[in-house]
Amino acid sequence: MPDPAIEMLEITKIFPGIVANDKVFLEVEEGEVHALLGENGAGKSTLMSVLFGLYEPDGGSIRIRGKPVEIRNPNDATALGIGMVHQHFKLVHNFTVTENIVLGLEPKDPLGNLDLPSAEKKVAELSERYGLAVNPRDLIEDITVGMQQRVEILKILYRDADILIFDEPTAVLTPQEIDELLDIFTRLKAEKKTIVFITHKLREIKAAADRCTVLRRGKSVGTVEVAGTGENQLAEMMVGHSVNFRIEKKKAVPGREVLRIEDLTVIGAKGVPAVQNLSVNVREGEVVGIAGVDGNGQSELVAAIAGLLPVKSGRIFFNGTDISHESIRNRNESGIGLVPEDRHRHGLILDFRLDENLILKSFRRPPFSSHIGFLNFSAVFNHAKDLIDQFDIRSGGGPATLAKSMSGGNQQKAIIAREIDLSPALLIVSQPTRGLDVGAIEYIHRRIIGERDKGKAVLLVSFELDEILNLCDRIAAVSKGSIVGILDEDEADERKIGVMMAGVGAGGSHD
Ligand SMILES: Nc1ncnc2c1ncn2[C@@H]1O[C@H](COP(=O)(O)OP(=O)(O)O)[C@@H](O)[C@H]1O
Ligand SMILES: [Mg+2]
Structure with a gap:
């Protein structure tokens, strides 16, 4: 030898x-x-x-x-x-x-x-x-x-x-x-x-x-x-344990249109359009996936829906209302939840405790605040304990742990827990399972489908094609900021989506 x-x-x-x-x-x-x-x-x-x-x-x-x-x-x-x-x-x-x-x-x-x-x-x-x-x-x-x-x-x-x-x-x-x-x-x-x-x-x-x-x-x-x-x-x-790759889910029963994006153009960091004339919609009770290689306008699309980047042209409708120029806070409060891609910048306040981070979007409401605006600390603490349990958030010190001392994977779980717990009418999840272990991925996937089955609209952005295929009822492939094609779950497979991600439209082969 x-x-x-x-x-x-x-x-x-x-x-x-x-x-x-x-x-x-x-x-x-x-x-x-x-x-x-x-x-x-x-x-x-x-x-x-x-x-x-x-x-x-x-x-x-x-x-x-x-x-x-x-x-x-x-x-x-x-x-x-x-x-x-x-x-x-x-x-x-x-x-x-x-x-x-x-x-x-x-x-x-x-x-x-x-x-x-x-x-x-x-x-x-x-x-x-x-x-x-x-x-x-x-x-x-x-x-x-x-x-x-x-x-x-x-x-x-x-x-x-x-x-x-x-x-x-x-x-x-x-x-x-x-x-x-x-x-x-x-x-x-x-x-x-x-x-x-x-x-x-x-x-x-x-x-x-x-x-x-x-x-x-x-x-x-x-x-x-x-x-x-x-x-x-x-x-x-x-x-270290057995894993279920495919999650069990029923066929989607979509209802009213919740998100409608018409002809959207968004300027990216380089000063040129990162999203170009993009149109897509999401209805109640369905998960729509945006499939694509990193850097094809996904981040800017999500930022525009959340109000973090201005809309250059085109329109965004939420439940029939044009929100293209609405404030971030109004969008949040009207029922748009976001699990952001960049969890340090947009997801958590790192100098706050875990329990405080878990109520960032709901602290003004009961049971966390009384009608005269006092924070109910035991409600905040117990709410955190509950989410820590459900989502297996490991922080070392429980609800009082500072967010910045938690590992990236557990910070991610905390953001997902907070957003899913609010059960918004529209849940936007960007790269939800990046950096998580397979067991956590399985749990988060089940919760996302759970939101769908409650009749919520879910928009999923992911670079992992497996994740897209596993969760989505409709799949839109993006390339260079535009949607190349949209496939129903039952007609989608890795090869077809891959061809579209490379910029070739569905049914638009050149041979
Ligand atoms: N330069 C570094 N300084 C401190 N910690 C690090 C550094 N590089 C990696 N780590 C830590 O070491 C562990 C292993 O990291 P890494 O080898 O990058 O894992 P993998 O490539 O399998 O994802 C992780 O917990 C990571 O946070
Ligand atoms: Mg590595």
């Missing part, structure tokens, strides 16, 4: 207050595709950052191809043939593909001048060999996110890496781009490259990985052969 490409033995990494890696063990064979699976916060990125020399471990040792090594910085890692594609790309946008790839390693001709043509040639060869279809002369700003990711791959191949680490590479891709990336993994493997990729998606592991190592709360759970392991078993290893 040849030596394994990577052996990480009892790796420990401690951050203030948290053991991110607790004697973690990882062994990766030469030439395999190895998935690193775990929930948010399980310690996956930390482990790979140790391997790439970004973090110095507090304990444990590493062997590469059988030899004990010390990887003190990314240069050490590069010298050992290890390359990493990060979650957020590090490309210079007004440089070409080749200029980005050679950055820091500029090829010189015999006279010492920059020799870009020879670099372009090498980039073109690598692109061809691994089926990447990248044009060496394109500007980064002109190519898609999927292509930018391939440039990152080329960047490490150009430096002769044969161990390639990917940190959640599929999080930024459309379903079609994901399939293409998984094909690229196969090509890399055929060329004897070793791949470690981080994910929390079981489908991707089944599609592309030979073996899978699971981390849970900083500890190794084990390594399995993917072929002999079912998705349920992987999920159970990941979260």
Whole structure:
């Protein structure tokens, strides 16, 4: 047997207050595709950052191809043939593909001048060999996110890496781009490259990985052969208990129209329209989903409905009334609830206690306030205890805990608890389960369907197609700020929505 490409033995990494890696063990064979699976916060990125020399471990040792090594910085890692594609790309946008790839390693001709043509040639060869279809002369700003990711791959191949680490590479891709990336993994493997990729998606592991190592709360759970392991078993290893993926729900019985958006245009942070001529509606008793890759106008759409961004043109109707220019507070009080995407800025007051945060929108009313405006502290406290129970909000100190001392996942649960508890006529939920574990996701999904079944209108924005398909009765795909098509639940599948997310209308294929 040849030596394994990577052996990480009892790796420990401690951050203030948290053991991110607790004697973690990882062994990766030469030439395999190895998935690193775990929930948010399980310690996956930390482990790979140790391997790439970004973090110095507090304990444990590493062997590469059988030899004990010390990887003190990314240069050490590069010298050992290890390359990493990060979650957020590090490309210079007004440089070409080749200029980005050679950055820091500029090829010189015999006279010492920059020799870009020879670099372009090498980039073109690598692109061809691994089926990447990248044009060496394109500007980064002109190519898609999927292509930018391939440039990152080329960047490490150009430096002769044969161990390639990917940190959640599929999080930024459309379903079609994901399939293409998984094909690229196969090509890399055929060329004897070793791949470690981080994910929390079981489908991707089944599609592309030979073996899978699971981390849970900083500890190794084990390594399995993917072929002999079912998705349920992987999920159970990941979260520590069995999981129900599909929630039981009846066919929706929609009633009156609650939200109507007509021809909406909203200007985004860059001063250009982020939402363009967008029209969609949501009725009582249905969940309408906005499916799309991050950054296609979803945030601005939600902000405009909530009153956080002005409407440039078009109109927003709530229960038949034009609210396009209504104040945020009036929108809240008329029955629009929002679980915002950015929980720090719009969800919680971090210097307030948890129980206070849980009544931010209802403190003016009984039982929390008397008719002369005194706060009823025991009602506030008991209300918090009830929601903490229902939503399993873990805060350490109960209702009195300061919001800022809670973990991100528990802050998120607190916002969802507050908004669902108010049971508004229109509930807008943006990325409701990002950062939550599978058990919490299941519970929140059930509560969202519960609101639907009470006759509420729900607008769900999510980058997770599984979540959209699981919850929605109608699905609108957005691309570049416009709706490309709307499908009923029973005609929607991942492939169709994926095509629309890439900007091609329903039934509008070009072949
Ligand atoms: N630079 C850091 N400083 C402090 N805590 C960190 C840092 N990086 C990660 N953590 C914490 O370590 C734990 C593991 O994080 P991470 O490795 O990013 O998890 P994953 O990639 O599996 O989602 C989390 O609780 C996270 O909050
Ligand atoms: Mg991570």
